[in-house]
Amino acid sequence: MQHQLFKITDEGISPHLVPHRTLYTGAKMPGIGLGTFGSDHYGADDIANAVKEAISLGYRHIDCASVYGNEHLIGVSLHEAMEHGIKREELFITSKLWNDMHGDGDVLVSCARTLKDLRLEYLDLYLVHWPFPNHHPPMSGVDSRDPNAVPYIHENYMKVWRQMERLVQAGLVRHIGTSNMTVPKLRLLLGDAAIRPAVNQMELHPHFQQPELFRYCLDHDIVPVGYCPLGSPRRPERDRTPEDTADMEDPVILGIAERLNIHPAAVCIKWAVQRGQVPIPFSTSRNHILSNILCTVTEPLTDEEMRAIEKIDRNCRLIKGQVFLWRTAKDWTDLWDINGFIEG
Numbered sequence: 461m462q463h464q465l466f467k468i469t470d471e472g473i474s475p476h477l478v479p480h481r482t483l484y485t486g487a488k489m490p491g492i493g494l495g496t497f498g499s500d501h502y503g504a505d506d507i508a509n510a511v512k513e514a515i516s517l518g519y520r521h522i523d524c525a526s527v528y529g530n531e532h533l534i535g536v537s538l539h540e541a542m543e544h545g546i547k548r549e550e551l552f553i554t555s556k557l558w559n560d561m562h563g564d565g566d567v568l569v570s571c572a573r574t575l576k577d578l579r580l581e582y583l584d585l586y587l588v589h590w591p592f593p594n595h596h597p598p599m600s601g602v603d604s605r606d607p608n609a610v611p612y613i614h615e616n617y618m619k620v621w622r623q624m625e626r627l628v629q630a631g632l633v634r635h636i637g638t639s640n641m642t643v644p645k646l647r648l649l650l651g652d653a654a655i656r657p658a659v660n661q662m663e664l665h666p667h668f669q670q671p672e673l674f675r676y677c678l679d680h681d682i683v684p685v686g687y688c689p690l691g692s693p694r695r696p697e698r699d700r701t702p703e704d705t706a707d708m709e710d711p712v713i714l715g716i717a718e719r720l721n722i723h724p725a726a727v728c729i730k731w732a733v734q735r736g737q738v739p740i741p742f743s744t745s746r747n748h749i750l751s752n753i754l755c756t757v758t759e760p761l762t763d764e765e766m767r768a769i770e771k772i773d774r775n776c777r778l779i780k781g782q783v784f785l786w787r788t789a790k791d792w793t794d795l796w797d798i799n800g801f802i803e804g
């Protein structure tokens with residue numbers, strides 16, 4: 461018997477219609493995924509249910525992470541989807557190695573745990589979540605600091621990367637990638653990697669376009685996956701500062717939304733897909749989940765609209781990462797190498 465959530469409905473979209481990106485291995489990645497970070501507000505049950513809804517509506521790409529604390533329930537949703545006829549090879553499942561698992565032998569342990577929780581035999585993509593072993597307790601505030609925090613140490617990152625490479629060799633993951641990297645750090649990694657990153661996950665939305673890093677990824681055959689594609693309106697308090705701006709309230713975004721008679725969220729997603737990044741919007745609302753994927757196949761933005769959005773970049777980073785700072789760091793900008801060299 462078909463589960464209600466996995467019926468093909470008039471409302472869903474055929475996954476074949478959704479735009480795809482090709483990774484350097486030739487594998488295809490769906491051009492939009494569902495985010496699963498609950499931003500300290502949404503429960504694991506709600507998110508696991510969102511994964512079910514998303515798959516029933518045509519999503520095949522789910523962005524997970526062990527630190528989100530919900531992989532054990534998302535695994536139930538994935539298992540149920542596969543019991544109702546979705547083939548494993550149709551899905552593209554990402555997870556991420558958390559910062560407290562950078563030690564020798566830890567990467568395999570963490571990946572094995574994620575596979576068990578997600579009830580999978582392999583991941584399509586496994587990312588190093590942050591290029592630092594610095595971490596914070598769940599739900600911590602903006603002033604929380606890891607007393608053992610250190611700056612980026614390339615030798616240590618490569619020890620993590622070698623363990624990531626072994627996961628590919630062992631057949632546990634199909635691709636490996638990075639997250640929260642900068643051009644100077646990626647340059648070092650590309651010089652030393654035996655297996656190159658297929659993807660870099662980075663913050664990308666109209667007010668934070670990261671043009672240099674974005675271009676660097678494309679030039680090196682690394683697919684940019686964009687997190688916070690809607691400007692993360694419900695991000696945790698620790699990721700808010702008074703200077704932050706709201707993409708979905710920008711007059712340019714609102715004007716385009718009015719012309720197309722769509723929600724500003726859909727404008728952000730259309731822009732992301734047309735620009736060449738893979739957005740991973742989070743939602744627990746069935747209507748939002750549906751409209752976020754439908755807009756990838758409906759009327760595109762014009763070239764003029766794309767140029768207008770390019771001009772509203774405000775260099776407004778939302779996920780500044782203050783909680784990962786080390787004792788001698790000046791401020792959060794040290795995490796992001798904005799002067800073109802790695803801060804230590």
Ligand SMILES: NC(=O)c1ccc[n+]([C@@H]2O[C@H](COP(=O)([O-])OP(=O)(O)OC[C@H]3O[C@@H](n4cnc5c(N)ncnc54)[C@H](OP(=O)(O)O)[C@@H]3O)[C@@H](O)[C@H]2O)c1
Pocket residue numbers: 494495496497498499523524589639640661662686687688689690691692693694695723725726740741742743744745747748749751752779
């Ligand atoms: N690599 C990293 O370090 C990193 C960092 C941050 C995030 N991520 C990943 O990126 C994903 C997305 O980022 P995010 O969750 O912070 O931000 P986001 O996707 O930009 O925003 C999500 C918020 O937008 C709302 N929303 C979604 N669709 C909407 C629509 N069509 N209309 C109106 N509101 C809508 C959602 O509320 P409703 O539930 O009400 O729809 C939710 O509150 C995360 O879930 C996670 O998987 C990765």
